[in-house]
Amino acid sequence: MAIMYPDFGPKDNDSPVAEPLIYSLLKEQLGDDFHVIHSLPWLSSFVMDFHESSSPIGEIDFLILHEELGILAIEAKGGKRIRHDKNGFYYLRNSDDSVARINPLHQLRRGVFAIQKWLKEKGITVKIGAAYYFPEISTESKSLPFGYFNTSTSKPISYIIDINHNSNLRDRIIEIMTFFRGYLNANKMSHGQILQLINMILPTEDYAPCWLSRINNDNYLWLRLTPEQKNCVEEILVSQRYVLNGWPGSGKTLIAVQVARALSERGEKSLVVTFNRLMAEKLEKELAEHPGCHVRNIHALCRDAAGFIKNENTFSREWMEEGAFEDLKLGIDEGFLDGYDNLIVDEGQVIREQVWDMFIGAFNTKKIVVMCDAFQVLEYEKSVDISYLESVLSVSAFTLTNSLRMPKQVCDRLRLFNKPNYAVHNPRAVEQDTLLERVVPNQQDALIRLLDQLISDNIPLSYITVLTPTYMSISTELVPQGVSVESIGRFRGLEKPIVIIVADKRMSEVEFFCGYSRATSKCIVLLDAFDVKNGAYGRLGADIYQASSAHVEQEASKSLTSQIVKTADIQTVPLFSTLPLYWSESWHAYVLMSGGHSVTRALFEAYLATHSSPKIFTWSEVSRKTLSLISEEVRELDDNMNHENYELKGCLTCGGVTPHSMIYSDDTSCYKCCHYSQVRDESFEAALHDIDMLLKTPHSYTPADRKQVDPFIYAIGGLVRFSKKYNTKAVSFSLASQSKIIGKLAIAFVILYFVISSNRGKYTVKVSEVTKEAMAWNSVLNDLTFNSWQGHVNDAFNVLQRHQLITFVGSGMRSFDSRLISEQSNT
Ligand SMILES: [Zn+2]
Incomplete structure (x- = not known):
């Protein structure tokens, strides 16, 4: 029996039947000198490292490795009704006899190229042959399309394996691999080399328990279509209306891509609409080889519509805000969207009602598919909710409940920001180090150190994204080139193995939710210790403070x-x-x-x-x-x-x-x-020395002398004497909030008056009394007119009232709050 990776094989409910069938045939017929890797995923972000221009979604169905015979990649295509004509292979669908184009040649070539290049960058040169397996049809005696055979050698060979080879698959595999060994002039490999290759392609914790291998492993394990998702694709293909709701990481975008591809293979034209531009770019790459798919973000679509109706005035702010949607309407009325058979909308929750009306009009008799995450709506967006979509599309939403893409730790944390009203299942193991919420005295310093650490751990820069809300900017000088820096709103729907969130105290829970859920292997959050200490970051901050208040206090003090x-x-x-x-x-x-x-x-x-x-x-x-x-x-x-x-x-x-x-x-x-x-300035210090003496020994000065001192010094003297009678913290806070110098002076005299008045058992005062009395205490205040001083006193009352330290009780009277004046309020 061949050695299979993974050894559990594809499940029977993973349609189509081809892969489970081939898996078992290879396993049974090949000896243990063959190693077979199944479903080598090109979803993996590492492919995007060097293959930026093409779709990151795809996979090599089977990769066979043998010491003598080399390496062979196999693309499997199921179906009993595959045909070929001048345009290539196509399926006939049993259900409706519609035609679906496939291009196995292209898919496999790209996968083989990618893995060869990836290994080469790791210093290993391998040559990989390619074969195509149609286990349910017979291609015998039919002329093969170009690219599926080779006649350049003395013995011509076809690269196709079909139903006739199922019973003697071993011989056929050896035949093709032997051909490629000669044709590619491939070297033999030792047993150790084969194991090393497999470990590189399928890293495990034991082999290299570093973050790089964990990321690759996460990509391998969790970024593939699950049976639930595959069923969903099938259902969408046969439904006229479909609303798909789901927690982040449940695969909505993956499903949208698969559906768009399948519809294109049927020969249908689909308009794929997203809200944000980065998302549109990502989808465009993934659908690049499917001519039936046209991806637009909503504003680009409006611009197209404006072009369609020949409006060239599309650069003003007004056009962006309103004109764009008017042009979309005009364009649709004139048949701008008539050429499409289907509408697929990702991020449907942030498309506004006005646009939904137009879409539903334009695709009235056609297929409409909407992907939606009701939680990921930012405050400023004109959003719609699930029930609105259900009602206008007359369909019940289907909710995806398996969230695989994020580490479990991150998925669990999301509930703090937004609790779903359905059960969310994440099958990954709990790994504490996949979520780090770090409380630091200086976020920028911490970011620099963190990036240095990740780089010295050999994490490729392209695996890392730094996220912030739009209103907080990160100096790009801090971040090495290759690490992307994005706003949380723009990055919604996208993902990276390592996400670093530089948090701002103004961030909403939705922003935390959107940011956290972008990480596929590790989420690191940098929070300002001082802000956490002062109650910022909502429930997250409170949670962290409660768990480690001593640490937060210590870190917070470091920046003071x-x-x-x-x-x-x-x-x-x-x-x-x-x-x-x-x-x-x-x-x-x-x-x-x-x-x-x-x-x-x-x-x-x-x-x-x-x-x-x-x-x-x-x-x-x-x-x-x-x-x-x-x-x-x-x-x-x-x-x-x-x-x-x-x-x-x-x-x-x-x-x-x-x-x-x-x-x-x-x-x-x-x-x-x-x-x-x-x-040092001697005369300055001498002048202050006199004041110091006055404050130290006020009673050695006559009342008449004290009346003449600077009003600030008078207020200091008085407030120092009564410092046990008022709340120092509240008063200094009020003083700091008043930027005018005389405003501070007025607050000081008002406080002094309150303290003295409370000593006499009087708790309610009038603005005019305070004005008059203060001028009597300190004659320097008489340089001001009564009215202007009264204006400042009145302002001081307002400041204290705003800080809820005094209360208005009618006809110019104010009474003090116990937090301002108290026998015990010395804090
Ligand atoms: Zn210096």
Whole structure:
């Protein structure tokens, strides 16, 4: 008995009968010196590596290997009514006597070429003969078409095996292989070489448990038509209307391709419509050899229609949005689609109702087949649902429930984003490493490292796709050429062995769903740790945080400016006891450190912006790798806080982690290198020293003195004194949300007023009271008119109300929320 791969053979319900029949004949008649590989799939993405222009779907039915006789590929064609005429072979269908053209010659040639080239790139040269097997018909005594025989040698030989050879198949195989050994001048192979070849073609975990072999193995095992899918193709071919619904990876596109091919072989013309352009390109390649199939994405179809009715004005935005569909309608009315016998629509859920009306009109008496995944609809798309399609096509949708294409781990994860209302079965084994959800401090750094790792693992670049939502762009410099970068929307319906999703916190669950389901071997998701910590990414983020909160917290802190500064040790010298201002010996710059009392810090920053001061770096608790520079320019109270932005990076010149200007990217971007000579400013520090004394020992100053101080310093003094009475976090959040400098001042006085008023047991206040009282506390505020100050106080009330810290109670009165003022709210 021959050694068969796989050893379980094709199942009987895998129509047609030819392959199971040939499988058993080869197995029984050939000895154990023959190795037979069945259904070598050219669905595999590795074929696309070097065969980009042709269809990736197809297979070599049988590949026979023998030490002495070499290698023979066999294309099997079943059917009892195969004929040949000047146009090639064709089937007669038993059911309706319709004709289906086949081209076994072409299919096999391409497969043989592909595998020879693939092996050659791995350093192995093999020569493969080709034969055609029609086990149910007799070709004897009939003249053979060109390409199925060879007369160039002394003994002419036909490449066809037919029903007459079934009983002595061994002799016929040896005859053909012997011919090719001489004809191709093929070398003998050792037993070891044969096993090596088989291991390369059919890699297993034991042979090479690396990702490359796993990907190839996944392609071999999971990207073939299942019996369920084959039945579906048969049913569609005999139905006038068909709606196919299914989970990602259940084979809808595969089925669409098979149906389109079969219809073309019958001699019928089919219009194949998809929503997105990449998908149309993929289908076009797969149907390239089927002249009856015409693939268009919906916009290209509209453009064709415009051409048909001779409208040349198709480049405006208005045309793209509405005119396109009007032209499609006009074109259809004038017979633009009359030449087609069938309509096949992939991604039917995202074709809008308006277009469905036109399609149903145009194909009223013809076949309409729709592939549909109700889950893969992005927010901005004008979609239809399954029940709409069922109703307009008067047919019940058939749902595919086997999802084979994705790893099981990925398939299971999809339920988090969208739970199907039918059972989805994925027969693959659970492999934990097929889904990696990585929480990282910096997604771009993580992406670079990840790609380096994959490349050093010998994964071909063409196996990898980086996916992001459209509103997040990835610098193409980060990604080596050969790795594709696509938006999730555009990549819908397509697939890659390894999919890397660089997630954005704005991503919807549908986008995660569409992205995850594109991976056939491994899905890697890069999530920003800080965003996960702050509750982004919906249920996914919550799930990950719950599972590993300590890790998320740790990764999140790595990107914080405060954390980086701490690690970099910039040699800070504290200058005052009440103000968080430091001198950095290593940067030669003043820094306003985060940490400590954040309300004081925010108000002091506003004070510095409105007074003459040297350059000072500042950042907040939530700044990530960035800091800003308070410049020497003096701002007015009415101005916005507006600093120059810097980024923390390593500098090659001075060798430290330093602020780099985000405006300049040349060698003047390192602050330290450009301002090495900056020294401490004595008069500035002396002025602040006085303020520090005031804040430290306010009671050694008279009330009249305190009344005269800068209003920011007054507010700081007051708020420091009552810091246990209000919610620091909520107040600093409100201060940060107000960009106008005077707006911050007004918020500070309003808070101060609330605190003092609550001490007196009064919880409801009026805008005008606060305005008046604040002007009485601090005489500098009297530089402003009452009305303009009252306007700012009113704005402050609105900000606090927006943050739900106070409530409007009627006639200009506000009461505070317990989250703002509380005896215990010191957080
Ligand atoms: Zn430098």
